[in-house]
Amino acid sequence: MSSADGSGVPPDPAEPDTAEAVEPEPAPPVVEPEPEPEPTDELRIGLLAAVTESLGDAVVGSRIVDGDSLTIRVATPAWAEVAKVARHKLHCGFFSFLSGIDWLPSPFGRYEDSPMDEPRPVSTDIVTGVAGGDTRFQVFARVVDLDRKVGIIFKVDVPDDDLAVDTWIHTYPGANWNERETHEMYGIGFRGHPHLIKLYLPGGFEGYPLRKDFPLLARQVKPWPGIVDVEPMPDEAGSDEAAAPSEEAAT
Amino acid sequence: MTAITDRQKLAYANAQAADGRVNVEIETDEGMTLNMGPQHPATHGTLRIVAKLDGEQVISCEPIMGYMHRGYEKLVEVRTYPQINTLVNRIDWLGSFANEVPFILASEKLMDIEAPPRAQWIRTVLFEMSRLANVSLFLGDMALQLGALTPAFFAFRDREHVLNQIEAATGGRFHPNFDRIGGLKDDLPKGWIADTKKAMQKMRTFCDEIEDLIMGNEIFEARCRGVGVIPGEIAQLYGMTGSNLRASGVDWDLRRDQPVGLAWNEVDWKVWTHPDGDSFARYWVRLQETREATKIIDQLLDGLPAGPVMAKVPRIIKVPAGEAWVSTENPLGEMGYYVVSKGDLGPFRVKIRSASFNNIHIVPWVMRGVYVPDVITILASLYFILGDIDR
Numbered sequence: 001m002s003s004a005d006g007s008g009v010p011p012d013p014a015e016p017d018t019a020e021a022v023e024p025e026p027a028p029p030v031v032e033p034e035p036e037p038e039p040t041d042e043l044r045i046g047l048l049a050a051v052t053e054s055l056g057d058a059v060v061g062s063r064i065v066d067g068d069s070l071t072i073r074v075a076t077p078a079w080a081e082v083a084k085v086a087r088h089k090l091h092c093g094f095f096s097f098l099s100g101i102d103w104l105p106s107p108f109g110r111y112e113d114s115p116m117d118e119p120r121p122v123s124t125d126i127v128t129g130v131a132g133g134d135t136r137f138q139v140f141a142r143v144v145d146l147d148r149k150v151g152i153i154f155k156v157d158v159p160d161d162d163l164a165v166d167t168w169i170h171t172y173p174g175a176n177w178n179e180r181e182t183h184e185m186y187g188i189g190f191r192g193h194p195h196l197i198k199l200y201l202p203g204g205f206e207g208y209p210l211r212k213d214f215p216l217l218a219r220q221v222k223p224w225p226g227i228v229d230v231e232p233m234p235d236e237a238g239s240d241e242a243a244a245p246s247e248e249a250a251t
Numbered sequence: 252m253t254a255i256t257d258r259q260k261l262a263y264a265n266a267q268a269a270d271g272r273v274n275v276e277i278e279t280d281e282g283m284t285l286n287m288g289p290q291h292p293a294t295h296g297t298l299r300i301v302a303k304l305d306g307e308q309v310i311s312c313e314p315i316m317g318y319m320h321r322g323y324e325k326l327v328e329v330r331t332y333p334q335i336n337t338l339v340n341r342i343d344w345l346g347s348f349a350n351e352v353p354f355i356l357a358s359e360k361l362m363d364i365e366a367p368p369r370a371q372w373i374r375t376v377l378f379e380m381s382r383l384a385n386v387s388l389f390l391g392d393m394a395l396q397l398g399a400l401t402p403a404f405f406a407f408r409d410r411e412h413v414l415n416q417i418e419a420a421t422g423g424r425f426h427p428n429f430d431r432i433g434g435l436k437d438d439l440p441k442g443w444i445a446d447t448k449k450a451m452q453k454m455r456t457f458c459d460e461i462e463d464l465i466m467g468n469e470i471f472e473a474r475c476r477g478v479g480v481i482p483g484e485i486a487q488l489y490g491m492t493g494s495n496l497r498a499s500g501v502d503w504d505l506r507r508d509q510p511v512g513l514a515w516n517e518v519d520w521k522v523w524t525h526p527d528g529d530s531f532a533r534y535w536v537r538l539q540e541t542r543e544a545t546k547i548i549d550q551l552l553d554g555l556p557a558g559p560v561m562a563k564v565p566r567i568i569k570v571p572a573g574e575a576w577v578s579t580e581n582p583l584g585e586m587g588y589y590v591v592s593k594g595d596l597g598p599f600r601v602k603i604r605s606a607s608f609n610n611i612h613i614v615p616w617v618m619r620g621v622y623v624p625d626v627i628t629i630l631a632s633l634y635f636i637l638g639d640i641d642r
Binding site: 093094096097149174176201209219 | 316317320322324325326328329484487488489490501503508509572573574575578585587591593600602604608609612616641
């Protein structure tokens with residue numbers, strides 16, 4: 001892919017890659033988003049089967065990336081049970097982390113707009129990630145079996161009307177501080193946690209900072225100047241070819 | 252004028268009194284409460300430890316943190332991917348380059364880009380150099396906590412050799428900000444390899460010196476052997492990683508066990524473990540690892556492949572939607588990033604799993620029943636960086 005090739009209309013770098021970005025040259029055909037290939041990773045397939053066998057219908061979603069990751073989403077009532085299964089049946093003795101995620105798109109955008117511009121319309125559709133999800137908040141955690149060198153990421157939906165899941169600390173004591181952090185940052189409760197107080201924040205702090213609808217006040221006061229580095233450099237503003245080939249090489 | 256001065260004096264006296272009240276030892280019915288910190292010299296920063304004592308023994312011990320919480324997980328949500336690199340540098344400030352690598356690898360994984368081999372090898376070299384810069388300070392500092400001043404001076408003196416080389420290659424002593432999605436900012440400067448090999452020789456001499464000074468020292472052995480023993484299974488359940496975990500006899504090193512594309516598997520080295528799990532074992536494992544790191548760097552420099560250091564990447568980095576988890580064996584332990592992207596210029600959510608946070612988590616468990624002076628040595632041997640705890 002040389003930049004001397006000026007044929008074809010290069011895609012506007014600000015636009016997401018679409019099918020129109022096909023260049024009229026034969027070399028690499030644009031890969032269409034194809035359905036995910038069937039996993040062939042026997043170790044991870046086996047682990048998923050073992051979890052499914054123990055929990056039955058409580059396994060509501062999963063995804064295997066060969067040789068890389070295994071994500072399992074379980075139903076909310078089974079959250080404490082899945083920890084026991086992971087530790088005692090799958091021998092995942094190593095606790096890596098536990099945290100939460102708020103899938104609501106930020107109503108403030110990414111603070112990339114100049115204060116002079118019209119505010120962009122903000123979507124409020126909740127799109128969840130790998131292994132699906134039905135609620136705004138999710139809790140996820142990772143445990144590892146050091147002997148088989150395989151880690152599992154467990155996810156669970158947190159019901160919108162009752163923001164709480166069961167605690168893991170009776171199975172993995174290392175979840176203690178992670179749960180306290182998730183609690184103060186997202187307001188998610190952990191049933192059975194004996195000491196669910198703030199970890200980092202001062203005692204009287206109000207609000208849940210990592211929720212998407214919690215504004216980052218520093219940005220509200222002063223717009224971020226860093227936006228300039230996603231603009232083209234002054235001397236390259238006219239030549240679009242510079243961006244086009246590399247854009248394609250990445251796909 | 253005098254009125255202001257008087258008021259200032261009064262304010263000063265009040266502040267002094269408040270500090271005094273916080274740091275005083277409080278007698279209660281259930282024994283005594285001893286507060287250390289947040290500005291205790293033995294805590295390497297603003298970690299505060301509140302211990303309940305029965306005579307000279309600790310009944311319970313609770314670290315209190317957040318004095319340095321900077322909210323990185325919130326801040327990264329309003330930055331672009333290249334900008335985040337600068338931010339995560341500050342998590343573990345003694346081994347900064349190692350913080351960049353897992354985040355860049357996670358972004359590359361989502362973008363399906365692979366850095367060229369030369370970039371991967373240089374990344375590994377700089378990664379190991381940040382390990383040297385980080386751990387060599389521990390080797391001096393731990394002795395300092397036990398009252399030996401000389402090793403600390405040796406550590407600061409010899410760490411300079413490593414920092415100078417990092418500076419020569421990247422331009423930054425503490426915060427290189429050298430890693431890029433798709434490779435590195437630049438190639439190595441001329442003559443750097445020969446200089447680095449000399450520096451590695453000096454680091455090996457430093458390890459020998461430290462070994463001569465400390466290993467077999469009666470005071471050091473008495474204060475560290477059998478103190479703060481953490482069994483392997485407990486360490487795993489609390490998420491302890493790195494040298495602390497290996498000192499508990501668990502043979503687990505992400506450099507070997509979870510290859511992420513860097514060049515560790517291309518060279519010959521050894522993972523050191525120690526069965527004891529006490530403070531001494533943690534010191535011993537780190538000493539061996541420092542020496543091992545110099546060997547890794549030497550071999551990597553010998554076999555450095557030729558070629559470019561940057562893959563073809565779009566000028567404007569947009570990461571496709573997806574989720575990726577990458578962790579590496581940082582100087583302090585497992586450091587990982589769970590990056591959730593929605594196809595934007597910046598990530599939707601980044602979970603930063605830092606090593607010290609989980610290493611310190613075991614403090615309430617391990618401190619139960621130890622004597623007050625041992626609190627200091629155990630904390631020192633667990634080795635944490637405050638920025639890595641508070642993020």
